[in-house]
Amino acid sequence: MGGVRRTPQRTAVLETLGRCREFVSAQELHALLAGGGSAVGLTTVYRALRALDRAGLVDVVRDETGERLYLRRPTDEHRHYLICRRCGRSQPVDARDVEAWAERLGETTGFAELEHTLELSGVCRPCRRPTAATPNGAADAGR
Amino acid sequence: MGGVRRTPQRTAVLETLGRCREFVSAQELHALLAGGGSAVGLTTVYRALRALDRAGLVDVVRDETGERLYLRRPTDEHRHYLICRRCGRSQPVDARDVEAWAERLGETTGFAELEHTLELSGVCRPCRRPTAATPNGAADAGR
DNA sequence: ACACTAGATGAAAATGATTGTCAAGACCGA
DNA sequence: TCGGTCTTGACAATCATTTTCATCTAGTGT
Numbered sequence: 046m047g048g049v050r051r052t053p054q055r056t057a058v059l060e061t062l063g064r065c066r067e068f069v070s071a072q073e074l075h076a077l078l079a080g081g082g083s084a085v086g087l088t089t090v091y092r093a094l095r096a097l098d099r100a101g102l103v104d105v106v107r108d109e110t111g112e113r114l115y116l117r118r119p120t121d122e123h124r125h126y127l128i129c130r131r132c133g134r135s136q137p138v139d140a141r142d143v144e145a146w147a148e149r150l151g152e153t154t155g156f157a158e159l160e161h162t163l164e165l166s167g168v169c170r171p172c173r174r175p176t177a178a179t180p181n182g183a184a185d186a187g188r
Numbered sequence: 189m190g191g192v193r194r195t196p197q198r199t200a201v202l203e204t205l206g207r208c209r210e211f212v213s214a215q216e217l218h219a220l221l222a223g224g225g226s227a228v229g230l231t232t233v234y235r236a237l238r239a240l241d242r243a244g245l246v247d248v249v250r251d252e253t254g255e256r257l258y259l260r261r262p263t264d265e266h267r268h269y270l271i272c273r274r275c276g277r278s279q280p281v282d283a284r285d286v287e288a289w290a291e292r293l294g295e296t297t298g299f300a301e302l303e304h305t306l307e308l309s310g311v312c313r314p315c316r317r318p319t320a321a322t323p324n325g326a327a328d329a330g331r
Numbered sequence: 332a333c334a335c336t337a338g339a340t341g342a343a344a345a346t347g348a349t350t351g352t353c354a355a356g357a358c359c360g361a
Numbered sequence: 362t363c364g365g366t367c368t369t370g371a372c373a374a375t376c377a378t379t380t381t382c383a384t385c386t387a388g389t390g391t
Contacts, residue, residue, distance in 0.1 A: 054339080070377085086340060089341065136299075143289060146286060147308070154270055156313070158311045160309050167300055168301050193357085195357075214348080253378095255347090255348065
């Protein structure tokens with residue numbers, strides 16, 4: 046018992062996810078798999094991603110709609126990313142200060158088993174088009 | 189044009205929300221309103237909460253399922269909360285260090301219009317008591 | 332090789348929060 | 362009072378994610 050089987054589906058999921066250089070949703074991954082010839086059921090994709098998450102092999106973020114996005118984790122440690130709201134490009138950030146701060150929180154608050162999620166977003170430099178023609182149109186109209 | 193009307197429904201939402209000492213979901217708030225005699229449509233509750241969010245009058249967090257939870261903001265500045273996964277109790281934390289860190293991030297990464305959300309959770313001290321003779325009379329088990 | 336079984340698959344249906352629709356109603360200035 | 366704009370709310374639609382459940386399979390023990 047206690048076995049985690051190696052199956053073609055899981056192999057395909059992990060492999061395809063490994064080829065993605067940016068965060069992808071389960072739905073996108075499912076479409077990618079279907080397009081790539083190796084059709085894997087949507088349910089299986091979800092299950093595989095959940096397993097990978099539990100195993101600590103992927104980083105997970107939630108976009109503004111709450112949808113989960115996955116990226117195969119390059120290193121074996123917990124990371125945070127700054128993601129562009131326009132193009133979706135992600136960039137890992139050095140969050141050691143925050144990690145230390147969060148850890149200290151346990152001592153000062155009396156809370157145990159602390160967990161934290163940190164979502165960072167912005168607009169990356171390339172996406173910040175000059176918009177010279179529009180006077181004040183560039184002001185933050187959104188959200 | 190451009191007017192935000194004062195209506196009984198919005199008053200009821202804001203008032204009921206103000207009476208909640210912990211984060212509540214839109215659905216819970218809707219039920220509370222119904223139970224309290226002032227029935228407000230679920231759609232209206234959602235719209236009111238979104239408006240309050242935009243106006244900066246409430247703090248919003250997302251629980252592990254992605255559901256949005258609201259709490260009327262006591263002060264007028266952006267806050268972060270540490271929330272107990274067992275009883276739902278919330279406790280504001282001093283996150284000025286993180287705020288400063290996040291602000292600095294804009295300079296070092298070249299990203300603009302930075303936004304961040306930070307979800308902190310743990311198990312509060314009262315909840316850590318190993319199932320004694322049910323000492324949690326006050327601690328609402330709900331959510 | 333063979334049988335066996337805990338694990339794994341996936342199509343379809345269920346879940347559940349949130350949003351869109353749109354006709355009917357309410358607020359408020361003129 | 363009048364009228365147009367804002368608001369409301371029942372209902373349907375959306376959509377990611379989970380459940381269900383019948384069927385299949387990887388991998389161990391024999």
